[in-house]
Amino acid sequence: MNITIVAGARPNFMKIAPIIEAIQNKKKEGFNINYRLVHTGQHYDKNLSGTFFEELNIPLPDRNLEVKSGTQAEQTAAIMIGFENELNQNPCDLVMVVGDVTSTMACTIVAKKSNIKVTHVEAGIRSGDMRMPEEINRIVTDSLTDYFFTTSTYANKNLEQLGVSKSNIFFVGNVMIDTLLKNESRLKxxxxxxxxxxxxxxxxxxxxxxxxxxxxxxxxxxxxxxxxxxxxxxxxxxxxxxxxxxxxxxxxxxxxxxxxxxxxxxxxxxxxxxxxxxxxxxxxxxxxxxxxxxxxxxxxxxxxxxxxxxxxxxxxxxxxxxxxxxxxxxxxxxGTWKQGTNPELWDGHAAERIIHHISHLYKLS
Structure with missing residues (x-):
């Protein structure tokens, strides 16, 4: 199968790094799974974008839509036009979006209008604050998504309350923590x-x-x-x-x-x-x-x-x-700050679980 992975802004790069590694490892095991990485260019400053590819050992994107700055509407429109062209030229079986940035929402809409299934990594999170552009992105994305990968049981409940079938919700943990734990010893x-x-x-x-x-x-x-x-x-x-x-x-x-x-x-x-x-x-x-x-x-x-x-x-x-x-x-x-503990499944293996579930959903071998 062919997966198109979308990244556009700084938070996305931390989330896709372990997913790409998990795909590469699955492929080495003999599974028929390939990916194509599309960078929308929503963040284009080197310290907000380029540096992450170097530091986190992410392969260079197969395509950069080079959208850059603009109003919410301008960015959304430019991403949709560029991503529609990308999917026409490079069809895939599944589009994977991560997080809640403008690219996440825009590429989800394009994929669904192209009759391509969408999986959302970090699905179901909600702030309840509609003044946040990200909240609108989350709502639109999750209203169209086919497979939902969540970071917490809170997110599961949010999705269930929206009527999402439990069979399409997968509590896997937090891919951003995968990246943090893997690189903790490399912090500079x-x-x-x-x-x-x-x-x-x-x-x-x-x-x-x-x-x-x-x-x-x-x-x-x-x-x-x-x-x-x-x-x-x-x-x-x-x-x-x-x-x-x-x-x-x-x-x-x-x-x-x-x-x-x-x-x-x-x-x-x-x-x-x-x-x-x-x-x-x-x-x-x-x-x-x-x-x-x-x-x-x-x-x-x-x-x-x-x-x-x-x-x-x-x-x-x-x-x-x-x-x-x-x-x-x-x-x-x-010195009286509360003591915290790690949330469930924030253990560095979320990406492995995601690719495991996708392998089963598509009956890969």
Whole structure:
């Protein structure tokens, strides 16, 4: 069988790496399974895209649609046009999409209109926040998907409530954690470690990119100012996302303990996360990594599509509530942060389970 795997943005690359490896291993065992990798080009900056292929040993894409930036509608349309052309030229038996970025939704629509079955890796997660573009992507994708691979029992329940047949839902674990565990021993100290004289558990890492946090000047200024004040005794390392950079450049927020840095590659960024005292973020994926690495995580969102990171992991939600943010720092700095444990099946073997199920579904040998 032939699988077309779609990746478009930074979170996707971490998820496809172990899947490609699992396919290659299955093929070595004599199974008739092949893949074609399509990069939509939704993220095209080297540190948001290209570096990941090198660091995670992902084969170069068979095709890059080179969509690049634009409005939500412009990106979606460009991806759909490019992917339709790709499928016409290179038919396949199954399209595999991962995560919840624009590419995930757009390529799912194209595949289904081409009468090709779709499997969604990381299906069923929901935040309940329709202001998030990702939430819309998840809903549309899961409404069209044929086979659902999930990271948690929460996701299973979400899908079952939508009427998805249990026979099409496969609880396999978290492929992003596959990548983290495989590469944990390879994590690399970035040059800024020495430049900023960082020490183990003596600094904070911050990432911000959600529209609710970075698209309004006063909101962004208030958040950063409070976090810098509460973490005044610690260097705060802030890899700046391109969408955040646009607004920051006009705010002139300069603080002694706040260090703006360019986006980092996978190995360097996760080295910083693993050794940080805590992470302050509005990213969903980072909350998964901090849970497995047992690093306290303060999430600047009111809801999460990954409740397991809060219920049994190291993550807490504070939104933009100054009192909740202050209380989180109080727990962090007093050493009373909750102890987390790893969610079920976050063990480094999710991709193997995915390809095992696909092999059975298509009766491969």
């Amino acid at each position: 100290k970035p040059s800024l470690w020495g430049d900023l004289e960082l020490h183990h558990k003596k600094y904070l890492v911050m990432t911000l990119h959600r529209p609710s946090n970075v698209d309004e000047e006063l909101q962004l200024k208030t958040l950063i100012t409070q976090i810098v004040a509460l973490g005044k005794d610690y260097p705060i390392i802030f890899p700046v996302h391109p969408r955040t950079q646009k607004l920051l450049s006009s705010l002139n927020l300069n603080f002694k303990n706040l260090h703006y840095v360019n986006p980092l590659g996978y190995l360097e960024f996760n080295y910083l996360v693993k050794n940080a005292k805590a992470v302050i973020t509005d990213s969903g994926g980072i909350t998964e990594e901090t849970t497995v690495l047992n690093v306290p995580c303060i999430t600047l969102r009111d809801s999460t599509e990954r409740p397991e990171t809060c219920n049994i992991g190291t993550n807490i939600l504070v939104g933009n509530d100054s009192k909740k943010i202050e209380y989180a720092f109080k727990m962090l700095l007093s």
